Amino acid sequence: MSLTSDHVKRVAKLARLGLTDAETAEILAQLNSILNLVDQMQQIDTKNVMPLAHPLELKQTLRADAVTEMDQREKFQNTAPQVNAGLYLVPRVVE
Amino acid sequence: MSDITDLSFSELKKALQNKTLSSTETTAAFLDRIESLNPELNAFITITRDEAMQSAKKADTAISDGTATAYTGLPIAHKDLFCTDGVLTTCGSRILSNFVAPYDAHVVSRCKAAGLVSLGKLNMDEFAMGSSNENSYFGPVRNPWDTSRVPGGSSGGSAAAVAANLTPLATATDTGGSIRQPAAFTGTSGLKPTYGRVSRFGMIAYASSLDQGGLIAHTAEDLAHGLGLIAGHDSRDSTSAVQPVPDYTELLNDSLKDKVIGLPRQFFDDRLDTSMHNAMDTVLDVLKSLGATTVDISLDHVAEAIPAYYVIAPAEASSNLSRFDGVRFGARADKPTDLLDLYERSRSEGFGSEVKRRILIGTYALSEGYYDAYYKKAQQIRRLIRDDFNRALASCDLIFGPTTPSTAFIIGEKTSDPVSMYLEDIYTVATNMAGLPGGSFQGPLVSGLPTGYQLTGPNFGESIILNAAHRVQTATDWHRLIPEGL
Numbered sequence: 001m002s003l004t005s006d007h008v009k010r011v012a013k014l015a016r017l018g019l020t021d022a023e024t025a026e027i028l029a030q031l032n033s034i035l036n037l038v039d040q041m042q043q044i045d046t047k048n049v050m051p052l053a054h055p056l057e058l059k060q061t062l063r064a065d066a067v068t069e070m071d072q073r074e075k076f077q078n079t080a081p082q083v084n085a086g087l088y089l090v091p092r093v094v095e
Numbered sequence: 096m097s098d099i100t101d102l103s104f105s106e107l108k109k110a111l112q113n114k115t116l117s118s119t120e121t122t123a124a125f126l127d128r129i130e131s132l133n134p135e136l137n138a139f140i141t142i143t144r145d146e147a148m149q150s151a152k153k154a155d156t157a158i159s160d161g162t163a164t165a166y167t168g169l170p171i172a173h174k175d176l177f178c179t180d181g182v183l184t185t186c187g188s189r190i191l192s193n194f195v196a197p198y199d200a201h202v203v204s205r206c207k208a209a210g211l212v213s214l215g216k217l218n219m220d221e222f223a224m225g226s227s228n229e230n231s232y233f234g235p236v237r238n239p240w241d242t243s244r245v246p247g248g249s250s251g252g253s254a255a256a257v258a259a260n261l262t263p264l265a266t267a268t269d270t271g272g273s274i275r276q277p278a279a280f281t282g283t284s285g286l287k288p289t290y291g292r293v294s295r296f297g298m299i300a301y302a303s304s305l306d307q308g309g310l311i312a313h314t315a316e317d318l319a320h321g322l323g324l325i326a327g328h329d330s331r332d333s334t335s336a337v338q339p340v341p342d343y344t345e346l347l348n349d350s351l352k353d354k355v356i357g358l359p360r361q362f363f364d365d366r367l368d369t370s371m372h373n374a375m376d377t378v379l380d381v382l383k384s385l386g387a388t389t390v391d392i393s394l395d396h397v398a399e400a401i402p403a404y405y406v407i408a409p410a411e412a413s414s415n416l417s418r419f420d421g422v423r424f425g426a427r428a429d430k431p432t433d434l435l436d437l438y439e440r441s442r443s444e445g446f447g448s449e450v451k452r453r454i455l456i457g458t459y460a461l462s463e464g465y466y467d468a469y470y471k472k473a474q475q476i477r478r479l480i481r482d483d484f485n486r487a488l489a490s491c492d493l494i495f496g497p498t499t500p501s502t503a504f505i506i507g508e509k510t511s512d513p514v515s516m517y518l519e520d521i522y523t524v525a526t527n528m529a530g531l532p533g534g535s536f537q538g539p540l541v542s543g544l545p546t547g548y549q550l551t552g553p554n555f556g557e558s559i560i561l562n563a564a565h566r567v568q569t570a571t572d573w574h575r576l577i578p579e580g581l
Contacts, residue, residue, distance in 0.1 A: 008455065015413060015458040016420070017451055018439035027452060033514050034456055040402040041472050044479070051474030052481055054304050054334070055290045055530020056554075061333055075197045081427035088422050091433050 002032045099124035101577075104169060104263040104317035111158065111168050118158070118168025122151035122212050125170050129214060129261045132581065136237050138246075138256040140175050141183045141216040150212045157210060166324065167210030172262040174253050175216040176223055177203050177308070178297040186299045187221040187231040187249075190425045190445025200297025201332070202266055202308050202325045209324050214262055218252030221447045222416065223273055223301045225249050226519040229510055230449045237506070238281060239578040240544055244503040247277030253311045254281040259581055264312045264321050268298060270305045271404055272498075272523025275535035278311055279498035279547020282537050282576060284564065285311040286318045289555050290530035291336035293322075294329030302411035303334075305404075305527045314574055315536065315564035319343035322557060338555055346558045347565040352386035354563065357491030359394045362522060368501045374538045374546045375497050378567065382495070385566050392487040392494070396479045400525040401517060403480070406460050406473035407528075412450075413457030419445060452513060481529040488553050493563055496522050498535040498547035522549060532557045536564040537573040545576070 008028050012019045019027065073086060082089040099121055102110065110116040126144050133139050147170075154168030178184050178196035180203075185191045199207065206213070220230040228236040228251025236251040238244040239259040246255040250267035254277035257265050267274045269287035278285030286309045293308040300306060310321040322343050329335045356379075363372065379389065421427035421441025428440035446454070460469035487494060500521060509516045526533040531551050538546040552560045568574045 003459075007459070011455050011459045011462065014462060015454050016417075016435070016438040016442055017446070017454060018436075018443040019451075027448075027455065030452055030513055031455060031459075033512075034405060034452065034517075037514050037517065038402045038405050038456075038460075038469065041399055041406070041476055042468075044396065044399055044476055046472060046475035046479070049475040049478055051471050052478035053474055055481065055528070056334070056336065058291070058334060058336075061330075063330065072197065076423075079194055079197060079424040081421060081425075090422055091431050091437055093434050 003028060003035065100128045100260040102263065103313040104320060105314065107169055107263055108166065108320065112165070114158070118151040118154035118212060119148070121168065122147050122170055122214070125214055125262060132259055132261060135242060136239060136255050136259055137234050138218055138236050138252040138259065138261060139172070139215045140185055140218050140233050140252070143182060143213060143215045146182070147212050147214050154210055154212060164209050166320070169211055169264070170214050170262055171206055171211045171264045171266065172214045172217050172253070172256055173203060173266045174219055174250055174268060176219060176268055176299050177266055178299070179203055179213070179216065182216065184216065185233070187219040187233060188445065188447070188450070189232040190419050190441070192232060192426060194425055198297065201294035201329045203297065205325050217256055217265060220249035220251065221450050222299070222412070223249040223268055223270055224412070224449050224453055226272065226276055226516050227504070227509065228252065228277070229506065230447055232447060235506055238503050239581055240282065240503065243505055245280065245506055247280035247503065249273040250277050250311060254278055254283050254285070257281070257283045257311050257313060258578060260577070264310060264317060266308060267311045268306060268308050269527065270302050270408060271527050272520040274309045274311060275498050275523050275533055275547065275549055276520060278535040280503040280545065282545030283311050284314055284318055284534065284536050284574065285309065286322060286534045286557065286560070287526070287532060288322060288326065288557055289336070289532040291334050292326050292338070292532070292555065292557070294332040294335045296329055296331040300415040302408040303415060304411060305408060314568055315534070315561045316344065316347060318534070319347060319561045341558060343558055343561055346562045349562050350386060351382065351563060351566055354387045354493065355491040356382060356387050356389045357392040357487050357494045358389055359392050359397065359487065359494060359496060361394055361397045362496035366500060366521065367497060370541045371497050371501055371546060374541055375548060378538045378548045379495065381567050381570055382563065385570060387563070390491055392491060394483045394487060394525065396476060396483055397525045399476050400480055400528055401521055403473040403476040404524045404528065405456065405517060406469045407477065409453040409457030410460050410470050411457070413454045413461065416450070416454055421445070449513070477528045480525050484525070484529045484531060492552070492559055494551040496549050498522060498549040502541055502544035502546060526551050530554065532560060534560045534564060536567065537576070539573055540576065
């Protein structure tokens, strides 16, 4: 199936990507050609094939429930665009 | 003696051990060459001259004190996807163009612990998405063999830097071919280890079930030394394998007499350029003259690896890249009107077009109603691909093929058609889907440009790959050819 510009706008909203109308039109054509490539998968019969999520099929490893991280808040917040008193600042969301 | 920068990592190791060279003079020679050639090649995003010269001095002290490791004082450079404490780490993106990492990636800390001297950070396709290095916010990297051509990608900076003798060893990463394809385009040796062999801690994630860190250098012997340094279990990466790390240099000189090399018929059909086919036959003749035998094999689902990859990788990317939100790190849009505007504008201004395409494809594939048709289907095909390889590797030790369908293409040639760029990786992607180790090594030149042949081995069979490649390099001089005019 092929996408419409409404699909692209909806998916862009879900992905929190702002797109201009010109960008949406350009991306629409590109996404459709990518989905065309992806649709070659449908030629393969995969009935009764278990999905493979991970090449090694490892067991989840567990560690002791103990504090292992040092507090490095100041160092990590040095890379943030806007902080105050140890908090990350964003535009007001509650009036 | 030839110039210091002409020497391979293994040759420099001997020179430092014999004290015919110091780390300070070695490091200075590479930094001088970087500063003279980088304006043209654009292989480095950041050059860390002061830090490098300080570590070189410390290394020389350790060597004279007798506290040095076997690798103390040798130069390396890191792909700008590995976090480096206190040094700019951009991942080739505008959104991280001001990001100074607050910690070292596991690979970086292992290199530091061994006493290696880091020369700087290497250019790459943004978030490792690309096969030409044209998707970098910091501009394209140029191929040292012909500066009108791409070096391949996404580890284009790593490959170009090694090819131009700007560093003897470079870290790199490979999600669908990003080590092997640029190695092939630049006449270098590149190794993507088995998934789980090298910790992904501190590697900025693209597609977590496919990403693997590795190396680019001049020779298989160099890669054997480098892999020994970076491989091994790390509890900070839950997918890091608990497997002993062998001495990868030990089997390098083994005979190939009892080795069986599988030739997948799907790698030698009419999609392969004739001159590339001939180059591959020349390499095969060398392998046979060294005693290896060949067997025809089939990888039935290899053609579907690219379609399935372009679901799985974007799906994982759309999730991984949701952390870039303009709040905790990275660039933030100016004067956001509300929180949604902050997210949407920071991300749309911060990401380039290929990254946006993959986030959108991945979000779509994972959205309600499409999951079974795309993500689940792709994972089922992934199992079929893995089973094909397991069957094939029951009848051979290594799988041989071309790394790329042709030699390096011209800058700009494929940028308007994303799908034609994706098809560049037809011979490499399946290896990542199966998690197997794969290497690309120098074949003969075609019309003055490098070719690469690919060896894929069983899980944790890096030694077998390096053994075969080293024997070919002992019998040929393709790995010694250098770009003219540099």
